[in-house]
Amino acid sequence: MSDAISSLSHLDCPKCAAVQPADAIAHLCSCGSPLLARYDLARAGATLTRDALSTRAWDLWRYAELLPIRDPVRNAVKLGETVTPIVPLANVGKTVGIAMLSVKDEGTLPTGSFKARGAAVGLSRARELGVTQFAMPTNGNAGGAWAAYGRRAGMRAHLVMPKGAPLIHRHECAAVGATLTFVDGVLADAGARCAQIVRDTGIYDASTLREPYRIEGKKTLGFEIAEQGGWRVPDVILYPTGGGVGMIGIAKALHELIEIGLIADRLPRMVAVQSAGCAPIVRAFEAGARESKFWNDAKTVAYGITVPKALGDFLVLNAVYESGGCAIAVEDDEIVQTRKRVAESEGMILCLEGAATIAAAAQLRASGWIRDGERVLAINTASGLKGDLTASAP
Ligand SMILES: *Cc1c(COP(=O)(O)O)cnc(C)c1O
Ligand SMILES: [Zn+2]
Numbered sequence: 001m002s003d004a005i006s007s008l009s010h011l012d013c014p015k016c017a018a019v020q021p022a023d024a025i026a027h028l029c030s031c032g033s034p035l036l037a038r039y040d041l042a043r044a045g046a047t048l049t050r051d052a053l054s055t056r057a058w059d060l061w062r063y064a065e066l067l068p069i070r071d072p073v074r075n076a077v078k079l080g081e082t083v084t085p086i087v088p089l090a091n092v093g094k095t096v097g098i099a100m101l102s103v104k105d106e107g108t109l110p111t112g113s114f115k116a117r118g119a120a121v122g123l124s125r126a127r128e129l130g131v132t133q134f135a136m137p138t139n140g141n142a143g144g145a146w147a148a149y150g151r152r153a154g155m156r157a158h159l160v161m162p163k164g165a166p167l168i169h170r171h172e173c174a175a176v177g178a179t180l181t182f183v184d185g186v187l188a189d190a191g192a193r194c195a196q197i198v199r200d201t202g203i204y205d206a207s208t209l210r211e212p213y214r215i216e217g218k219k220t221l222g223f224e225i226a227e228q229g230g231w232r233v234p235d236v237i238l239y240p241t242g243g244g245v246g247m248i249g250i251a252k253a254l255h256e257l258i259e260i261g262l263i264a265d266r267l268p269r270m271v272a273v274q275s276a277g278c279a280p281i282v283r284a285f286e287a288g289a290r291e292s293k294f295w296n297d298a299k300t301v302a303y304g305i306t307v308p309k310a311l312g313d314f315l316v317l318n319a320v321y322e323s324g325g326c327a328i329a330v331e332d333d334e335i336v337q338t339r340k341r342v343a344e345s346e347g348m349i350l351c352l353e354g355a356a357t358i359a360a361a362a363q364l365r366a367s368g369w370i371r372d373g374e375r376v377l378a379i380n381t382a383s384g385l386k387g388d389l390t391a392s393a394p
Contacts (some may be wrong), residue, residue, distance in 0.1 A: 016116025045260030107383030137190035140169030173300025244316035275300035285327035354380030
């Protein structure tokens with residue numbers, strides 16, 4: 001794959017349009033917005049073709065032109081990031097009236113969640129830019145992934161986690177030798193502590209969207225969805241939304257593929273699924289707002305989507321609005337019941353966040369928002385085995 005070279009050109013700000021060079025360490029724009037990586041798409045499109053892809057390894061690095069790593073041979077941090085399977089849920093689909101209901105199962109990625117995508121690409125690029133240690137707040141899966149990939153890269157990881165985060169995440173981070181700090185409260189409190197550590201020590205801030213490359217990793221989810229569908233996108237994609245990076249990433253990926261002509265100019269309707277116990281994006285959507293407000297007393301069994309206020313909320317809402325999508329909340333007991341139903345009828349154990357997307361699909365079909373015959377793809381963001389299988393609604 002000697003012709004596959006990153007076509008990364010610069011970083012730009014989706015809020016104020018400021019431009020920054022891509023080959024220096026960057027965090028937020030001076031206006032406070034996340035920065036996005038931009039590519040020379042004409043150049044990328046010249047080599048990122050269906051033919052070229054047919055000879056490349058079946059992992060996320062196959063989209064090298066649209067990834068930010070200039071020297072993958074030297075800098076890519078790998079643990080086996082396979083393209084994840086898309087699994088039809090025929091039985092559940094029949095029950096809820098969606099004949100073509102499938103789930104993209106991110107549980108098969110290293111560390112058991114799709115956070116591996118962001119960690120693999122984010123840390124590869126950080127390594128390429130000379131970073132040797134980093135800090136970030138986490139509800140769990142991101143910490144597990146960044147700790148593992150950090151170790152793989154020979155870096156020191158400092159993770160800040162709410163005390164209430166599931167125990168498995170403490171153990172997986174500790175197992176690979178990460179430094180862990182626990183705080184009372186929710187992810188926002190962990191974020192505040194992390195910011196303080198970054199201020200005091202000057203180490204690299206790898207918090208969600210505070211560096212531009214995690215999203216580039218999560219973007220590969222969108223590339224895979226398009227390629228696995230034979231370069232035809234589904235009608236509806238349901239995504240369990242916390243910080244929303246996966247949602248922003250899928251939308252960014254599809255825009256890039258449209259630009260280089262690999263898919264038609266039609267976006268799937270993007271659905272941001274949240275838990276009723278923490279639904280700032282849903283509340284904003286219902287108000288027709290462009291940004292969300294901090295959600296007080298966030299509490300849900302779906303720990304991975306307990307994000308009271310996301311830095312990239314405006315990008316998530318934009319992805320929803322521009323695609324004709326929606327945002328919807330589901331109750332915790334429904335999430336738990338749905339996981340049980342899917343396991344019993346399909347033999348597939350979803351994570352609670354993934355189960356939320358199936359519950360949402362059922363509701364949207366019942367209301368007629370999802371129409372007869374539409375192709376619906378739900379994202380199961382982690383292995384069901386990583387969470388507490390006995391979890392019941394509070
Ligand atoms: C992190 C996480 C999410 C939410 O991902 P965002 O990109 O932050 O919205 C969903 N599900 C699981 C299992 C997660 O770990
Ligand atoms: Zn800006």
